[in-house]
Amino acid sequence: MKRKLTTDDIQAAIYGGAILGGGGGGMIAAGEKAATLALAVGDVSLWSADEFPSDGLTATVALVGAPAAPNPCLKPAHLIRTIDLLRDALPKDQQIVALNTNENGAETTSNGWFHAAMCGLPVMDLACNGRAHPTGMMGALGLHREKDYRSVQAWAGGDAGHYVEGLTQGGLEQASGVVRRASVEAGGMVAVARNPVTVEYACRHGAPGAISQAIALGHAWLNEGYEGALRCLQGKEIARGIVKHYSCEQVGGLDVGNVELADQAATVLRFVNEYMILEQNDRSVANFPDLLMTFTAEGKPVVSAHVREGMDIRVVLVPAQHLLLSRTMFMQELYQPLEALLGKTFSPA
Structure with a gap:
C-alpha cells in the first residue's frame, strides 16, 4: 500500500x-x-x-x-x-x-x-x-x-x-x-x-x-508503554539491576564493550554496537540474532552507547523467531569477525 x-x-x-x-x-x-x-x-x-x-x-x-x-x-x-x-x-x-x-x-x-x-x-x-x-x-x-x-x-x-x-x-x-x-x-x-x-x-x-x-511497535510503546512493547514483540524481561561496570571502546569503527549488572544472576551483556550475548551466572542465556535491548527503570529504550555505571536498567529478550530477519542472520561466516572481537563463539548452528 x-x-x-x-x-x-x-x-x-x-x-x-x-x-x-x-x-x-x-x-x-x-x-x-x-x-x-x-x-x-x-x-x-x-x-x-x-x-x-x-x-x-x-x-x-x-x-x-x-x-x-x-x-x-x-x-x-x-x-x-x-x-x-x-x-x-x-x-x-x-x-x-x-x-x-x-x-x-x-x-x-x-x-x-x-x-x-x-x-x-x-x-x-x-x-x-x-x-x-x-x-x-x-x-x-x-x-x-x-x-x-x-x-x-x-x-x-x-x-x-x-x-x-x-x-x-x-x-x-x-x-x-x-x-x-x-x-x-x-x-x-x-x-x-x-x-x-x-x-x-x-x-x-x-x-x-x-x-x-517498527512503526506499529513504536505506537505500542507510545500508547501502552514498556509492557505494550513487550506484548507487541512477544518478548520478556530477563534481567534488571544497577549497572556496576560499563566498558566501551572503538575498534575498527565499531563500539565493543560489556555491561555488567549488580543483580543476583550476575548478568553480563556483551556488545558490538548491538548486544550480542547475554550471560547469567557465567552461562550464555541468549545470543544474537535474538533481540536483546536495554531500557531505563521507567521503561524508555536506551542504546548501548548511552548506558552508564549506576543506571538502573531493564533487559528485554525477544527470540529470533519473533523478528523479521534477513538470511544473513544465519550465515556463520559473518559472525567470525564479531566472535574475534568478543573472544566468544555464538554464531547460530
Whole structure:
C-alpha cells in the first residue's frame, strides 16, 4: 500500500526502531531530528514492495560507523551526495526506482526519508534486516554468496577538517571494509548508498514490512508503554539491576564493550554496537540474532552507547523467531569477525 508518511509516524518509527535496534541502530535524538527534517523539506512516500516492478532496482541507504565515536558529523548534504555518486556509477540503462534502509534502529529506520524527500524516490517498506546488526556484510542480503557479484558503494561524511567522500567497487567484503575505514577517517560515521539489486532479490533475501513493523511497535510503546512493547514483540524481561561496570571502546569503527549488572544472576551483556550475548551466572542465556535491548527503570529504550555505571536498567529478550530477519542472520561466516572481537563463539548452528 502506498502512503505518505506524516508527523504521527516520526516518534513511532524512532522508538520502535530503537527497540528493534537491540542496542545499536543509531541514537534516538539524532533519529528524531533526521526524520523531522525529512518531512519538513518534502513529501516522503512509503510503498509496500509489491508496488514496484520486480525487476526495478532498489538501493540500500545506511549509516556506517561507531555510535559512541566522539566526533561524528553527518549532514543532509552528505546523504544526498551518496545518491549522486551511486547514480553516476550506474550504467545509463539502470535506474534506481526505490530506496530501502539497511536495518531497523533509532536512526536507521528512517534511513532514506530525507533522500526521498529531496530526490522524489519512494521508500520501500523493506529493510535488509528487520533488526539492527553491526557489519555492512550483515546488511548486504547475502550478496557475498552470489558468484561474481560486484559491489558498488558510495559514502560521504565528516566535518570540514575530516570530510571524506568516495565510491568503491569490488568484492563485497573488500568494499565494505573500505567504507568502514572511511567512517574512522570521518570522525566515526559516514552515510552510505550501496548495492543496487532488483526488488525481487531484496524481497527474497531481506525483510519486507520491516518499516511498518517498527512503526506499529513504536505506537505500542507510545500508547501502552514498556509492557505494550513487550506484548507487541512477544518478548520478556530477563534481567534488571544497577549497572556496576560499563566498558566501551572503538575498534575498527565499531563500539565493543560489556555491561555488567549488580543483580543476583550476575548478568553480563556483551556488545558490538548491538548486544550480542547475554550471560547469567557465567552461562550464555541468549545470543544474537535474538533481540536483546536495554531500557531505563521507567521503561524508555536506551542504546548501548548511552548506558552508564549506576543506571538502573531493564533487559528485554525477544527470540529470533519473533523478528523479521534477513538470511544473513544465519550465515556463520559473518559472525567470525564479531566472535574475534568478543573472544566468544555464538554464531547460530
